[in-house]
Amino acid sequence: MRIMVTGGAGFIGSHTVDALLARGDEVVCIDDFNDYYSPRRKRENLTVAQTSSSFHLYESDIRDFQEMDRIFSIEKPQKVIHLAAMAGVRNSVKFPLLYEEVNVRGTLNLLELASRHGVRNFVLASTSSVYGASKEIPFKEDNAAMKPLAPYPATKRSCELLAHVYHHLYGLHCTALRFFTVYGPRGRPDMTPYLFTQAISLGREITLYDDGRPQRDFTFIEDIIGGVLATLDADLQYEIINLGNSQPVVMRDFVTIIEDLLSRQAEIVSPPLPATEPPLTYADISKARRLLGYNPTASVEEGMRRFIDWYQQEAA
Numbered sequence: 001m002r003i004m005v006t007g008g009a010g011f012i013g014s015h016t017v018d019a020l021l022a023r024g025d026e027v028v029c030i031d032d033f034n035d036y037y038s039p040r041r042k043r044e045n046l047t048v049a050q051t052s053s054s055f056h057l058y059e060s061d062i063r064d065f066q067e068m069d070r071i072f073s074i075e076k077p078q079k080v081i082h083l084a085a086m087a088g089v090r091n092s093v094k095f096p097l098l099y100e101e102v103n104v105r106g107t108l109n110l111l112e113l114a115s116r117h118g119v120r121n122f123v124l125a126s127t128s129s130v131y132g133a134s135k136e137i138p139f140k141e142d143n144a145a146m147k148p149l150a151p152y153p154a155t156k157r158s159c160e161l162l163a164h165v166y167h168h169l170y171g172l173h174c175t176a177l178r179f180f181t182v183y184g185p186r187g188r189p190d191m192t193p194y195l196f197t198q199a200i201s202l203g204r205e206i207t208l209y210d211d212g213r214p215q216r217d218f219t220f221i222e223d224i225i226g227g228v229l230a231t232l233d234a235d236l237q238y239e240i241i242n243l244g245n246s247q248p249v250v251m252r253d254f255v256t257i258i259e260d261l262l263s264r265q266a267e268i269v270s271p272p273l274p275a276t277e278p279p280l281t282y283a284d285i286s287k288a289r290r291l292l293g294y295n296p297t298a299s300v301e302e303g304m305r306r307f308i309d310w311y312q313q314e315a316a
């Protein structure tokens with residue numbers, strides 16, 4: 001099958017590309033290699049993919065409607081996995097207009113073109129942060145999710161709503177996947193697993209909010225990729241589905257796991273939790289289990305061991 005993957009050079013995107021190529025799909029990858037973090041790292045993420053004749057790379061911007069139309073016309077993808085976005089909650093507070101342009105307009109461009117070009121299934125990356133500081137725990141997909149804490153989750157919620165419009169008006173099959181703090185090899189350098197591993201390795205301070213009391217539902221990249229491919233194959237009509245681990249980790253314990261793996265003590269500073277951050281993320285994954293057969297298996301200890309192996313070999 002011919003699959004378009006936007007954001008294919010990024011963390012989740014490059015693993016998605018590799019998994020699709022490994023099972024014999026043709027992959028049309030779109031990425032603008034922007035410098036939110038090192039473009040060199042994004043190119044390295046595609047080292048293996050680039051050796052495949054089934055891999056077609058477009059260094060293009062999803063905000064450019066004409067260019068996207070050109071790529072749909074040439075490549076005729078049957079399905080789309082749309083992962084390209086400006087990610088990062090706190091950065092979205094600094095650059096809200098950029099987040100709106102890339103995430104909302106970029107997604108709208110792709111939804112419009114997917115429906116015009118007869119795409120059979122459109123899988124969209126959303127986020128656990130749409131739940132804000134919801135007190136309905138664990139987080140379920142039927143939560144209204146109307147109280148985001150930052151521009152980033154507000155743009156992602158908008159994408160979910162736009163996807164519904166394209167399903168309703170044109171019958172486009174769309175599933176929005178709400179990812180819960182994804183980590184693992186090729187992990188983003190602006191995210192906590194990377195930042196803490198780097199700082200502890202170098203003997204620098206880490207910023208652990210609110211004395212490490214917050215909890216996060218960390219999800220290993222391989223489990224996420226299993227959920228993404230199952231969604232691609234399921235061709236559901238219109239759904240929003242959580243992909244998490246459903247086992248929140250207290251952040252102080254998360255630091256201890258890294259300290260043990262690195263055999264080094266963390267230097268901790270502990271400011272209050274910023275207004276952009278919820279005290280807890282916790283996925284109810286019963287819908288993913290039911291509709292996708294999703295079944296995350298990696299413990300945080302094992303996942304972080306594999307992340308740190310990668311970090312020490314490739315990223316440090």
Ligand SMILES: NC(=O)c1ccc[n+]([C@@H]2O[C@H](COP(=O)([O-])OP(=O)(O)OC[C@H]3O[C@@H](n4cnc5c(N)ncnc54)[C@H](O)[C@@H]3O)[C@@H](O)[C@H]2O)c1
Binds near residue numbers: 006033
């Ligand atoms: N990593 C997580 O924990 C997490 C959690 C929730 C949601 N998500 C979502 O999953 C998706 C993938 O996240 P990731 O962690 O792999 O991030 P990432 O930053 O590694 O990947 C995103 C990719 O999109 C590309 N991109 C950005 N703007 C673009 C544009 N205008 N045109 C073309 N390409 C563009 C970037 O260059 C990058 O390679 C994003 O939509 C993100 O919001 C990630």
